[in-house]
Amino acid sequence: MLSACSRSQSALAPGGPQAREIGLLGWTMFTGGALIFVLVVALTAVAIVVPQERRRWLADGRIVMAGGIALPVLVLSALLGYGLFVARGQLNPGEPALRIEVVGEQWWWRVRYLDGSGGVRFVTANEIRIPIDQPIEFLLTSADVIHSFWAPSLAGKLDMIPGKVNSYTFSADKPGVYRGQCAEYCGAQHALMAFYVVAMEPEAFETWASHQTAPSEQPVTDELRSGQELFIANGCGACHTVRGTSARGEIGPDLTHVGGRLSIGAGTLPTNKGTLAGWVASTQHLKPEVFMPSFGNLEGKELRAIAAYLESLE
Template structure:
């Protein structure tokens, strides 16, 4: 019976391997199926391992081309492992490159809208560091502009280099990894930039913190979640105490001494300068000059509790005559209610225990736990800048304090009847 033949691999160079397979008669008879040689099988499978080169072969560092014969068909070269890996890497780079281009094109409109939204959201005049209303705020503004322009230029440059490194040909981007690029771009440029910005920033800090000798002295005390404002007595005016509103004369230097009674707060009037911490047991000072009349807004810039975001105050800058008239009016006591309806509201204020927490000069109410209400009707807002000041909002605040601003130390007086609530709110609104 004819015996099958086996294929035997013969080692040799690439040229001789084309004819390296020869028939060898086997013990079982004639050819049944020709043997198939494959270097991939030799790498990962078990069949054909007898044909692998030993690991200590001197040419093991690379793959030689291997050719095979299948039946009577002509020999064909197999793919090299290294060439396949290069093809896969090239395909991955091209795919990543195309995906990045598509995303940049499709997202450009979204990024543009986001940029406009972010920049436009900070342009409100009454609370914006981009609208300085004093010399100190202008110094901080220009420092911000210089840093923003410098940062934008650096960002554009780094982004351009990144895109160049991704899309440029390998031969053209080789210089990015050179020693000179690393030394100049990674060391010399940051050192030079920071060395120029440091003295400029220190100069701005020195000029902003310099107090004036003839400055108007004001004290502001931060409490959860409102502001106690005190104007100390001077030679011409007695001391006055108000809350959640700051009146300033235009063109006169101001020095504000700040502290807190419970937790750390931070006072910030963006149009007039930087923020300053209000720390219990410590007094910090902020100096500036309001050079433009108008209404501005101050906020707490340090998280102080649940109602931190609802702790604001109005800043009203008026001329010297208007400020003097306002201060003289604030020094007076509360006026006698002119109507029986408002007199009923005053009686409710006394009997309801309001005077144990609030002070109203001129009646039996000298509490210091809450805001001074002697002239609360002359303020623009209530609740530390949360609601406009009128009878309706005052009635809602008195009846639903904990619903409007949960966590404040004033209880809700929802047990009052509608008539009593209107009388009490009317009396409080009349305190001007």
């Protein structure tokens, strides 16, 4: 239970105005429900403990009408009205400064940053970086089954449905790393379908975005060159793209700058040389039923070379 105290994925630790409104709505409804609960328990206790001759007033029809009908109608109507008011504000947060398309796939996230005309500026995966204090519109869909996009510290959840595009807009008002999760059961590895939203200062975001449009850096050491050659020779480019190389696959995540991401496998493991080697060798053990096969045929030296090459792609 103490894992919830990390606050990296908590609706009770809002990092933006939309999440703050949702959090306040939650606390308001919790408080209203708690007050009604306390009142009902108190009246129940009175009915049990107080002698009958001293609690005749409980049988008064006016008490029943007030406590059983009028009070619930007033409280629930007030909470409903407040909830609708908050929901209306969530739907009209302002003109977006940036549009990002997120496609849910089993079991990872394809992320496309769009330009002003709606074209794709660059593609990444499982990690979304945004500038703070700017409304960001998310266009959400799915390539296979129903998923649900949820970053609790930034906004509410929204379903991702095949053949349909749902959209909503939210922003972050302070830099930080916010964890998100698929909130709709989507198959065996649903629990390992996470993502990170990294909120950055606008200048830092523009620097990062400009770097993402560039092709991958060419290897500069023998180990990195060997890793690149092994990556291509073992057919990794049939599923993955590494811009600047012959790898042009679009089935799996774009790996052009994978070394600069916080995690691999959609939040399954942190990104480093050791986890990259383990992932390549034992994908089906670490995350069974994903489309990527395990490359158990590779020797340790080959795995280390491929992992070093991928880690260098920042």
